[in-house]
Amino acid sequence: MTRITSKYIALLTALVVSLAQAGSLEPLNDAEMESVTGQNAIQLTVKMHNNVQVKDNEHVRLSMCEPNGAGYSPCRLGMEFVDKERNWLVMKQFYGYLNLTDIRLEGVSLPTTNTAYYDEDRFKRADGSCMIAGTCNPRGLAAIEMRYPSSKGPGQYQDMQTFLNIGAMVVETNNPSATYSDGSNPNRPDAVADYGFMRDQTQGVANAFRISDSSGPNANMQVRFDGSTLIYGF
Numbered sequence: 303m304t305r306i307t308s309k310y311i312a313l314l315t316a317l318v319v320s321l322a323q324a325g326s327l328e329p330l331n332d333a334e335m336e337s338v339t340g341q342n343a344i345q346l347t348v349k350m351h352n353n354v355q356v357k358d359n360e361h362v363r364l365s366m367c368e369p370n371g372a373g374y375s376p377c378r379l380g381m382e383f384v385d386k387e388r389n390w391l392v393m394k395q396f397y398g399y400l401n402l403t404d405i406r407l408e409g410v411s412l413p414t415t416n417t418a419y420y421d422e423d424r425f426k427r428a429d430g431s432c433m434i435a436g437t438c439n440p441r442g443l444a445a446i447e448m449r450y451p452s453s454k455g456p457g458q459y460q461d462m463q464t465f466l467n468i469g470a471m472v473v474e475t476n477n478p479s480a481t482y483s484d485g486s487n488p489n490r491p492d493a494v495a496d497y498g499f500m501r502d503q504t505q506g507v508a509n510a511f512r513i514s515d516s517s518g519p520n521a522n523m524q525v526r527f528d529g530s531t532l533i534y535g536f
Contacts, residue, residue, distance in 0.1 A: 343409075346407070352397055353396070361398070375394050380499025394472070394502075395470060406449050409444065412442055448533060464513060475501075477501060
């Protein structure tokens with residue numbers, strides 16, 4: 303089974319400094335207050351290691367991901383879809399890395415006037431009703447603005463770094479001899495070994511791929527983001 307560890311870091315430096323110096327807080331005078339600037343925002347750096355060790359931007363799979371003599375690799379991701387129960391899309395030799403640096407989230411309001419690109423059909427359901435209560439126009443709604451630092455020089459591509467390896471992607475089925483005694487979960491076999499993603503019965507490879515950078519076979523793919531995006535309707 304896949305083991306995923308995620309670390310979310312909120313860089314709230316001002317708050318930390320204030321707490322650390324709480325014992326010596328003093329009121330600010332008018333001149334000092336005028337010099338204070340800031341914004342209500344959150345800055346995040348997110349890192350995810352999935353069965354991989356990072357060494358100088360080179361990614362090495364953990365020993366548990368090495369296939370045994372029979373070709374079985376425990377580093378896998380199995381997905382079962384509605385109406386296709388007991389059949390699994392299994393990604394084998396599955397390991398990778400994701401690093402999102404300095405994502406900035408800020409609460410804003412959408413503009414109160416529409417641009418020339420406004421199209422109310424984008425805010426309608428299939429039956430023609432509006433997804434926004436009482437209107438098909440999102441103007442003025444509360445939103446979250448997501449952006450990355452804009453002060454980046456030419457050739458800097460560190461906003462997102464990612465590496466992903468899937469050695470084999472195949473379809474596996476539950477054991478035909480499996481028993482199912484849980485009435486509330488009719489597609490859950492009694493024995494864990496009978497799940498399709500555990501059996502490793504399919505021979506051959508239907509698909510395989512790797513995301514990396516041309517600087518090395520196991521190097522991070524590097525991405526740069528410019529501009530911002532607005533998330534609303536929540």
